[in-house]
Amino acid sequence: MSHLKKTAYEAAASDTDFRKTWDRSEYEAKAKKEQDERREEGRARYEAKLEGKKWHKPVDFSTLDATSSRAGRVDVASMVGKSTLIPAGSAIGKRGRGAGFYCEACDLTYKDNVQYIEHLNSKQHLFNTGQSGEVARATLQDVRNRLEMLKQRKREREEEDKRMGEIDLDARLKKTEDIEEREREERRRKRNEKRRKGGQNGIKTEDSGWEGRLGIIS
Amino acid sequence: MTHRADASSALDNRGYAGPLIRGANPITLIETAVRDRITESLYWKEQCFGLNAATLLDRAVDLSYIGGTYGVGMRPTPFLCLAFKLLTLTPEKEIVLEYLNMGGEEWKYLRALAAFYVRLTFEPVDIYTTLEPFLTDARKLRRRRKEGYVLMHMDEFIDELLTKDRSCATSLWKLPGRQQLEDLDMLEERVSPLQAELDELDEMEQDQDGDPRNGSESGASPLVRSSSSEG
Numbered sequence: 001m002s003h004l005k006k007t008a009y010e011a012a013a014s015d016t017d018f019r020k021t022w023d024r025s026e027y028e029a030k031a032k033k034e035q036d037e038r039r040e041e042g043r044a045r046y047e048a049k050l051e052g053k054k055w056h057k058p059v060d061f062s063t064l065d066a067t068s069s070r071a072g073r074v075d076v077a078s079m080v081g082k083s084t085l086i087p088a089g090s091a092i093g094k095r096g097r098g099a100g101f102y103c104e105a106c107d108l109t110y111k112d113n114v115q116y117i118e119h120l121n122s123k124q125h126l127f128n129t130g131q132s133g134e135v136a137r138a139t140l141q142d143v144r145n146r147l148e149m150l151k152q153r154k155r156e157r158e159e160e161d162k163r164m165g166e167i168d169l170d171a172r173l174k175k176t177e178d179i180e181e182r183e184r185e186e187r188r189r190k191r192n193e194k195r196r197k198g199g200q201n202g203i204k205t206e207d208s209g210w211e212g213r214l215g216i217i218s
Numbered sequence: 219m220t221h222r223a224d225a226s227s228a229l230d231n232r233g234y235a236g237p238l239i240r241g242a243n244p245i246t247l248i249e250t251a252v253r254d255r256i257t258e259s260l261y262w263k264e265q266c267f268g269l270n271a272a273t274l275l276d277r278a279v280d281l282s283y284i285g286g287t288y289g290v291g292m293r294p295t296p297f298l299c300l301a302f303k304l305l306t307l308t309p310e311k312e313i314v315l316e317y318l319n320m321g322g323e324e325w326k327y328l329r330a331l332a333a334f335y336v337r338l339t340f341e342p343v344d345i346y347t348t349l350e351p352f353l354t355d356a357r358k359l360r361r362r363r364k365e366g367y368v369l370m371h372m373d374e375f376i377d378e379l380l381t382k383d384r385s386c387a388t389s390l391w392k393l394p395g396r397q398q399l400e401d402l403d404m405l406e407e408r409v410s411p412l413q414a415e416l417d418e419l420d421e422m423e424q425d426q427d428g429d430p431r432n433g434s435e436s437g438a439s440p441l442v443r444s445s446s447s448e449g
């Protein structure tokens with residue numbers, strides 16, 4: 001077939017791994033199919049227009065994944081950072097990347113987080129991201145498993161908090177010890193200072209304090 | 219089996235084909251005005267989308283107060299939004315009991331949520347037999363009011379569900395009185411686990427001030443009623 005009599009172009013192409021070498025018949029069949037689909041779509045759109053309706057490309061439900069719950073909050077904060085001033089009169093769901101909340105999958109920009117979330121929930125967005133919008137119903141076993149998972153997560157967090165608390169307590173104890181140690185050190189220093197003073201004179205002075213006298217005695 | 223992530227089929231009242239509770243779409247158990255506030259709220263749009271009875275637990279374990287609506291704008295609490303989501307999901311009875319018992323032991327707000335759902339959706343006899351055991355649950359609950367929060371206890375909340383006609387921005391459908399169901403032999407007389415203690419207390423009081431109070435009073439009310447329920 002085509003790959004047997006290599007042209008200069010094909011030889012060059014085969015050197016680069018990222019280029020797929022098409023089987024011509026496969027390629028032609030694919031092109032024919034796409035052309036048929038386009039033609040069919042054009043006819044359907046034309047017929048819909050005659051009836052005064054808007055035509056939508058049918059969705060192949062078999063290829064869609066079930067929709068699931070959000071893993072967390074929609075991260076609005078990180079998007080706000082990217083957005084700049086919103087131009088006056090910006091329409092809802094503006095085509096293309098603009099100032100505001102941008103949906104990559106649909107190439108639409110929304111001016112506030114509520115509109116953006118509404119878009120994320122919309123049929124249009126779900127289909128564009130390969131989701132059916134249908135959620136699998138939970139069984140009793142699903143609920144039990146979920147409770148177990150959440151319980152385990154809670155325990156782990158409690159453990160972690162406890163550990164952090166202990167570290168915190170250790171740190172506080174250590175700090176208190178340090179302070180006490182420093183204070184003891186300071187008292188010792190003062191005592192020695194006094195003693196040295198007393199020792200220097202060698203004479204017991206009348207008005208020397210209690211500590212001074214102690215220094216001399218010792 | 220599946221359901222719509224945005225609960226659209228449950229919310230569409232005219233074309234509704236899902237399970238009925240007391241002959242109607244369960245969402246109608248919440249008043250229309252409150253329903254609209256729920257479905258317009260950010261919590262509903264962001265946090266309730268795509269939940270099923272298992273993933274709803276992720277949200278329920280994060281609840282930190284009960285309540286209906288709050289603030290001047292009468293915003294719905296996450297508690298009420300999740301209760302409403304449950305009404306669109308109509309989980310099987312065993313699942314609700316799992317929420318109440320296994321889940322409720324660990325997370326008090328999950329128990330409160332399930333109890334509220336039980337009061338709205340179960341049959342009268344089941345409501346009493348399912349909820350009464352929790353009249354001994356003395357754990358504290360925070361409740362969000364129009365302004366600020368108040369502190370209450372689980373047993374008070376359960377008592378409210380069994381005896382009042384409104385709770386959490388929702389008018390509770392008329393539940394036949396306990397006595398009525400007892401008279402129809404549908405319910406056994408309830409002996410409060412606290413009854414022995416109450417009797418003892420009565421005896422002690424009688425011994426102390428020598429006041430021979432009518433002994434029938436202690437056994438008259440099978441439910442431990444909150445002080446505000448009468449008067």
Ligand SMILES: [Zn+2]
Pocket residue numbers: 103104105106107119120124125128
């Ligand atoms: Zn999108």
